Amino acid sequence: MVLKVFDQRFATQLREDEKVQPYKMDIEFDYHRFVRDGGAEAFIDGLNTHDEMAEEDESWNTPQEEAYLHDCLLDLYKTGIQVYNTLKDLQGEEVPGLLAAVLVSGFDPDVLEPVTQGFPGILLQHIQGFLLTNLADYSPREIRQSICDDSVRILNLMDDRGILNKDVQTRSFIVSLDxxxxxxxxxxxxxxxxxxxxxxxxxxxxxxxFKAIQEEQEEAIGRVMQTRLEGSFVYRESCRYKKPASYYE
Incomplete structure (x- = not known):
């Protein structure tokens, strides 16, 4: 099993993207107080109801930044759960099985008083294998075409179920022995x-x-792997969606 926890303290990439300083213990004490006093809930409510607050992010203090990151990760968690529920028939086959949704305690009770807020997580089936990115290192040349074709097939299965993945990369696929x-x-x-x-x-x-102009879709797999595999895979566009005329202007 794999436990994926949506905890802003360790969301390194998100903190870099949002230009928020790395986590330190004194941040946790200040944020804990902000949550306990109701400030975090009021701040997030304000962000959700007043668009202009999001434009004032340069003036946010550290606890407000932590509350914002926590809310961002909560949205990502909810999206993940929704997608897995939509893909129930693919679980254990084309996507990992979703075993449970969990809530992890947010603070060490020996250091801080308990609060109602924790960190959501998803418990998933563990897939033993290697990333599609590393296909050339772990597979014979003659099967690479079928593996890459299968990756595109799975992407299109999600499309058939009304799911648009905005972050499709070669590391979005694990290749394992059946x-x-x-x-x-x-x-x-x-x-x-x-x-x-x-x-x-x-x-x-x-x-x-919108789907037609998303380069993160088929091309993010097909063209990247075609270049990476140097002739052992040929990408053929499915042309499932026609780009709008404005795309070429």
């Missing part, structure tokens, strides 16, 4: 926190156009 057929490789897609669903778009045209 337990049922030990000589055959199996592709599993992971990481669904940065997804949109069909319900997020006004109509079919908007949905199709």
């Amino acid at each position: 337990n049922a057929q030990r000589k055959h490789f199996k592709v599993i897609m992971i990481d669904f926190a940065l997804c949109n669903s069909r319900a997020d778009y006004e109509d079919d045209q908007e949905w199709s156009e």
